[in-house]
Amino acid sequence: MLKNRINFKKLSSLFLSFALIGSLFVGCANNKTSSDNDTKEKKSNAKLEQKYTDNSYLMNPEKLSKDLKKENLLIIDARSKKEYKKGHIPGAINVQWQYFTNTEGKSGDKGWGMLLSKDKLSEKFSDLGIDKNKDIIVYASNKKGWGEDGRIVWMLRMAGLNKSKMLNGGFVYWENNDFEISKDTSEPKKNNFKIENLDMKTYADTAWTKENINKAVILDAREEKEYKGATDFGEARGGHLPKAKLFTFNKVFNDDETLKSEKEIKDMLTKAGIKKDDQILTYCTAGIRSAHLALILKMVGYDNVKNYDGSYYRWAAEKDLKLEK
Numbered sequence: 001m002l003k004n005r006i007n008f009k010k011l012s013s014l015f016l017s018f019a020l021i022g023s024l025f026v027g028c029a030n031n032k033t034s035s036d037n038d039t040k041e042k043k044s045n046a047k048l049e050q051k052y053t054d055n056s057y058l059m060n061p062e063k064l065s066k067d068l069k070k071e072n073l074l075i076i077d078a079r080s081k082k083e084y085k086k087g088h089i090p091g092a093i094n095v096q097w098q099y100f101t102n103t104e105g106k107s108g109d110k111g112w113g114m115l116l117s118k119d120k121l122s123e124k125f126s127d128l129g130i131d132k133n134k135d136i137i138v139y140a141s142n143k144k145g146w147g148e149d150g151r152i153v154w155m156l157r158m159a160g161l162n163k164s165k166m167l168n169g170g171f172v173y174w175e176n177n178d179f180e181i182s183k184d185t186s187e188p189k190k191n192n193f194k195i196e197n198l199d200m201k202t203y204a205d206t207a208w209t210k211e212n213i214n215k216a217v218i219l220d221a222r223e224e225k226e227y228k229g230a231t232d233f234g235e236a237r238g239g240h241l242p243k244a245k246l247f248t249f250n251k252v253f254n255d256d257e258t259l260k261s262e263k264e265i266k267d268m269l270t271k272a273g274i275k276k277d278d279q280i281l282t283y284c285t286a287g288i289r290s291a292h293l294a295l296i297l298k299m300v301g302y303d304n305v306k307n308y309d310g311s312y313y314r315w316a317a318e319k320d321l322k323l324e325k
Contacts, residue, residue, distance in 0.1 A: 052299045129188045138152045141257075150294075155291075158200070204281055214243075
């Protein structure tokens, strides 16, 4: 009987030892998981807190998530209606870049896709409740999109709306990081806003491009196959503007769709032979991706930049204008 008691005590001690060792392993594993999560979060925060020469063009998604109920906040979802209906940032209104342009006729026609006059834009802005008192945050999908958020902010800045920003990471980052999403349709609150003046410093049309084709450093923001001659979007001819350098607009994004650091972007520009004091002209198919690229250049200190409104559609449509392949 005494022997059985001793064996029972030994077994109990053995089980207790195993339990303690097991709990240590679990504790270590949990600590490791916690540590890994902390590291990932720190890396994510570091990307969002990057400093640029001009930080005024970018909104941190974490800050926006805390400001969703803030007064005088206007969020614009620049994606398609179909994407908007699947889910969007709460309170966002859905507006595409075409809303602010002349859409009469077809791509390549004179005036098609070009920015409206300041009077017509004033009417459009009023219908959306846009004014100088609002913080205006615009977002799209970065890598799979066309830079629609950049196009809209480029236009808003021309109209003097300097509180307009692009959302860092766009909707993809917002969704992947479990920020709040809504399927409720938000309607704009109309006002009576009038644009006093359009600042044309970042604007170029075909006439300006013709005049400066041999003076400006030209960046083609399209994909490589477009640059080499593909006409997937109804272009009149294939190729690129003379001496244009290929600089696809979405190469400025990280894999998670946040913006790369200023150093990384500057290194890419230097590698492409772009200097800070160059007169830079960006273009794409219709001036959308290139508007986004123009803003990124300004963010990292390349101020002497213009976006070609009408872009390749218009240039290719004029048969007497030269192209390269």
